[in-house]
Amino acid sequence: MCGIVGYVGPRNATPIILDGLKRLEYRGYDSAGLAVVQDDGSIGVRREAGKLARLAEKIRTAPVSGHVGIGHTRWATHGEPCERNAHPHLGPKGEVTVVHNGIIENFRALREELEARGHVFASDTDTEVAVHLVEDQLAGGVALETAVRQALKRVKGANAFLFLSRRHPDRIIAARVGNAGGLTVGLGEGENFIASDIPAILEHTRQMVFLEDRQLAIVTQDTVWLETLEESKPIAIEAHTIPWDPVSAAKEPYRHFMQKEI
Structure with missing residues (x-):
């Protein structure tokens, strides 16, 4: 688990996500990646082990762009630090992708069940189980947020997720269960x-909405809808104005925040 960034709006998501991940480098990580819904409707994924500079170089040589995307920097928990274990993870049909902080405590049992039904996994991570479960639910023709809600009923542990689907290319679904780090929605003008x-x-x-335990957010470029994870009961949006200066909130040019304070 480590850093998560998502964007939906009129601009190219790729540089925004890369920049956001760079601002989270102080957290440490061993791999990084991003996924965007491209103009042809496919999900383009780029991942790389090591530093963000390697991911940026891969994207320079093999560009990927779109108006909605998610990205992640990873500290390995399940599975060694390598490209195939880096986030985002695609589902077996290539319809959904996910980034994730936390630990799916029952992932081995879920993976064995899915494999017995013919699912083939591309990584050693617990995260990939979640995207397989969501694609299973989408096969029933439900909306992405419904598929996420149904899938996460089966997941145990403290987790934070972002899901992206080529079937619903106008939105990102964010969900938080327990304390696996925060999820914050930043409210923009015609973008979020x-x-x-x-x-x-x-x-x-500077306008932020903080997801609490067992909440789900449906984020499009024009709207943010917040609801309870299990019952899908609407929750009133409470935006907070962050007074920080973006420069003071960054560690650059220092190696870490303690050095900046000194």
């Missing part, structure tokens, strides 16, 4: 942002 940490998106907006 999501991050695990405020500094990732503070350059773009």
